[in-house]
Amino acid sequence: xxxxxxLWVIIAALALIFMVLLFLASRYKRxxxxxxxxxxxxVGEGQSAQCIHGxxxxxxxxxxxxxxxxxxxxxxxxxxxxxxxxxxxxINVPSTFTVxxxxxxxxxxxxxxxxxxxxxxxxxxxxxxxxxxxxxxxxASLTIEQINQDREKFLEEIRKNVAPELNKIGLYLIxxxxxxxxxxxxxxxxxxxxAAAEAINQAKxxxxxxxxxxxxxxxxxxxxxxxxxxxNLAEAEKGKKKADAERRVFVQQQETSATxxxxxxxxxxxxxxxxNAAEAEKGKKKAxxxxxxxxQQQEAEAVAGENTAxxxxxxxxxxxxxxxxxxxxxxxxANRKAMEEIQKAQYNTERERLIAEEVVQKxxxxxxxxxxxxxxxxxxxxxxxxxxxxxxxxxQAEAEGVRKVLESKAAGYSDLxxxxxxxxxxxxxxxxxxxxxxxxxxxxxxxxNLKIDKITVWDSGKENGGGTTTANFLSGFVKxxxxxxxxxxxxxxxxxxxxxxxxxxxKPAKDDQ
Numbered sequence: 237x238x239x240x241x242x243l244w245v246i247i248a249a250l251a252l253i254f255m256v257l258l259f260l261a262s263r264y265k266r267x268x269x270x271x272x273x274x275x276x277x278x279v280g281e282g283q284s285a286q287c288i289h290g291x292x293x294x295x296x297x298x299x300x301x302x303x304x305x306x307x308x309x310x311x312x313x314x315x316x317x318x319x320x321x322x323x324x325x326x327i328n329v330p331s332t333f334t335v336x337x338x339x340x341x342x343x344x345x346x347x348x349x350x351x352x353x354x355x356x357x358x359x360x361x362x363x364x365x366x367x368x369x370x371x372x373x374x375x376a377s378l379t380i381e382q383i384n385q386d387r388e389k390f391l392e393e394i395r396k397n398v399a400p401e402l403n404k405i406g407l408y409l410i411x412x413x414x415x416x417x418x419x420x421x422x423x424x425x426x427x428x429x430x431a432a433a434e435a436i437n438q439a440k441x442x443x444x445x446x447x448x449x450x451x452x453x454x455x456x457x458x459x460x461x462x463x464x465x466x467x468n469l470a471e472a473e474k475g476k477k478k479a480d481a482e483r484r485v486f487v488q489q490q491e492t493s494a495t496x497x498x499x500x501x502x503x504x505x506x507x508x509x510x511x512n513a514a515e516a517e518k519g520k521k522k523a524x525x526x527x528x529x530x531x532q533q534q535e536a537e538a539v540a541g542e543n544t545a546x547x548x549x550x551x552x553x554x555x556x557x558x559x560x561x562x563x564x565x566x567x568x569x570a571n572r573k574a575m576e577e578i579q580k581a582q583y584n585t586e587r588e589r590l591i592a593e594e595v596v597q598k599x600x601x602x603x604x605x606x607x608x609x610x611x612x613x614x615x616x617x618x619x620x621x622x623x624x625x626x627x628x629x630x631x632q633a634e635a636e637g638v639r640k641v642l643e644s645k646a647a648g649y650s651d652l653x654x655x656x657x658x659x660x661x662x663x664x665x666x667x668x669x670x671x672x673x674x675x676x677x678x679x680x681x682x683x684x685n686l687k688i689d690k691i692t693v694w695d696s697g698k699e700n701g702g703g704t705t706t707a708n709f710l711s712g713f714v715k716x717x718x719x720x721x722x723x724x725x726x727x728x729x730x731x732x733x734x735x736x737x738x739x740x741x742x743k744p745a746k747d748d749q
Contacts, residue, residue, distance in 0.1 A: 263294055263295050263296070263297060264292055264293070264294050264295075265292055265293060265294075265295050265302050266292035267288050267289060267290055267291060267293075267304075268304075269290060270306070270307050270308065271289075271304045271305060271306055271307060272287055272288070272289050272304065272307060272337065272344060272347070272348075273287070273289075273292070273293065273302060273304060274286070274288075274303050274304070274305060274348045274352055275288070275293060275295055275300055276300070276301060276302070276303070276348070277296075277299050277300040277301055278296075278299045278300060279300065284349060285345065285348040285352075287341075287344040287345055287347075287348050289307075289344070303352055303353060305337055305347060305348070305351065305352060306337070307336055307337055308336070309335065309410055310334070310335055310336060310356065310359065310360050310363070311332060311333075311334050312332070312333045312335060312360055312363055312364050312367065313330075313331075313332055314329075314330070314331045314332070314333055314364065314367055314368060314371060315330050316328065316329040316330065316331065316368065316371055316372065316375075318420075319371070319372050319375040320375070320376055321375055321376065321378065321379060321380055322376060322378055322379050323379055324611070325380055325607070326419065326420060327375065327380065327383070327417060327418065327419040328417065328418045328419065328420075329371065329383075329417055330414075330415045330416060331371070331412060331413060331414045331415060332415065333363075333367050333398070333409065333411070333413075334409075334410040334411040334412075335363050335402060335407045335408065335409055335410060336407065336408065336410055337351065337406055337407060337408075338403065338406060338407060338408040343403050343406055343407075343408060344406065345406075346403065346404060346405060346406035347405070347407070348406070349406070350406055351406050351407075362405060363402060363405075366398070366402060366405070367398055370394075370397040370398045370401055371394060371397075373397055374390075374393050374394050374397050374398075377393070378390065378393065380419070383417060384417055387414065390414070391412050391414070394412050395409055395412065398412075436592075437585065437588065437592060440585045440588065440589075441582075441585055441589075444578065444581040444582055444585050447578070447581065448574070448578040448581070451574035451577065452571070452574060454570075454574075455567060455570040455571045455574050456571075458566075458567060458570060459563065459564070459566075459570070459571075462563035462566065462567065463560065463563055463564075466556060466559040466560055466563055467556075469556075469559070470552065470555075470556035470559070473552045473555075473556075474549075474552060477545065477549055477552055480545075481545040481549075484541050484545070485541075488534070488537070488541065492534060492538075495527075495530060495531065495534060499523075499530075502527070503520075503523070503524075506520035506524075507520070649663070652666065652667070
């Protein structure tokens, strides 16, 4: 082969490889982040589809195909009305649910099996029906207080009930938003009013308590201030008096020391003069007398000064006691006034709280009575309806039974008349014969319990027609029982001759008589 042929072979092979690669590239499908790639057909043993979120896969032609599922969340409005709670109170729970197709492995396969190629409206309608049922189930398992006050627990219960059911069709619950919860009996509003009243009353109590504490603190501070001022004034006065007394004592001591020193000097002088001259004795005596007088005078002045100081101290203490008593009196008066205002505030607060509680309690009792009355009326209506239905069914069944019995009897009587060649009288005779045994049994029952041995008959012996009165009594008693032929005659029937003829049997008896 030439070089040109090899060149064309290489070009053809390259073209073939390029076409194969181009074909494979066209069959390689990539999955966006907001979608799920579903490959179906022959995808593996025991698998109906292969779900891929992110990445890509090669779709084998002829034996496989593919489709996409959108992951865009769907917002579903659930206007739940008249849902029955655990307390048998119907409430309205309008809510909004956000759901989307799940990207978890098992739940994705559920979505591929149940939601592939379905329009979004059909998916929303399917999810809406599931959410409605599970939301009613959740409301029925909780009380009004749990639903209204503990919203987090309510939402958790909703997720617990709704999410597994949505997973069964390939969806998962993204978010739940409860807009507002109401009820037709205003039970929730009453709870709110009660809570508001309790909060207001507690706030009033707290305000009164703080005002009381403020008034007590203020009075205590005023009292402490006045006491401290009085004590400081007393201490200042006491210090002043003490300083003055110490000054005066010091002056007296200095004067006394000076006097003693002067007397000593005079004494020494007099002693020297007395020793030297007789005239000095007179001066000495005079000096001693002067000294004694001076000393006594100084002592008297010192005692007077001490007494004055003591009087001043007593006066100061008396004034301090008066000021303390006055300060204590003003503090006690302020305290009593504060306690009086506090008690008034507590009285008003307690009265308002009791009134509010009474109003709320009466309102709640009224609603309970109305709810109980409505429930009792509904129960009575249902019981009456059930009893009426039962009576109607019983009468219908009895009428149906009577109708069947009459139809059966009519059919039997018709066959009996036909068997008697259309002779209705003969058919009646046959029916009468069937009842003869019952009639005889009734006659026997009428007399079988009579104790004949207890019957006493006073008889004179003979009657005009012959025979005894006792015999006539027994025969008359027996004849008082209605014979069969008479019964049949009253029914308009003639018994067959083989049953006997009462009239023919009675005639010979009359002839014998």
